Amino acid sequence: MQGVIEIPAEERGVIRVFNLDMAPEQARFLREPGALAQVLGIDEIDLDHVEIFPVSDLEELGLAGYLIQGCGIAETEITPDRERLAALQGHVLLLRSRAFGGAARRLTPSSQITHVASYGERPISWSAPPQPAPESSKLYTGARPSPRDTRAAARRIGASLFTVVMLLIALTLYVLVF
Structure with missing residues (x-):
């Protein structure tokens, strides 16, 4: 059994990459309710925030490109692990923090699941400079009809x-x- 992975409560914006050393049928079975939670050693997991797929599906984009372009991870964060990510074969598991519903979890993955790396998603800046209101949105600025x-x-x-x-x-x- 691999080491224990602690997930703190209210964790946000972290994607964990796991290599799945198992047959394709077993990897597909992990998409069934309860199966992935069982092999990770926890009670439940939200499968809406989990991705399981063969690395070969990414073709020339590669896993590093998918993490950068598809998941919003900074390229500078991926660069040190690029060779290790390119060497992965078979199926991979991408596990987002939201899969745990904000609860603290203690993962004890089975021997077939190897933690490769954890990355933080780039936070989205929701701020914008104030926009002046157009003249047409102000009260009583339109033409008034005659009586x-x-x-x-x-x-x-x-x-x-x-x-x-x-x-x-x-x-x-x-x-x-x-």
Whole structure:
């Protein structure tokens, strides 16, 4: 059994890379509910934040390229491990911090699962400079219709409603009589 991996409570933005030394059928089976949690030595895990795939699926992009472009890890963080990541064969497991639901966990992976590296995702900057409000969004900046135009519009709406109501009454009487 490999060493124990401690996951602190409320951990965010960490991706752990594991090499899966097992047959492809076993690796595919880890996607079943409860299977991955069992081989990691924990009770439960959120499979929405877990990726299991063969490295060969990444073709020329490679695992390092996928971690940089697909997972948002800084290239400077990947560079020291680039050769080790390129040497991986078979299936890999990418495990995000969110898979643990913010709870502290103690992973005791089976002998077929080898921890390769852990990387931090680049935090997203949600700040932006304040944008001035456009003139059209300010109150009372649009053109005001004249009182005569307002009354004319109200008359048209009223006449339309009156016509619709009268037609409905006429239609109801027609259906009742005939």
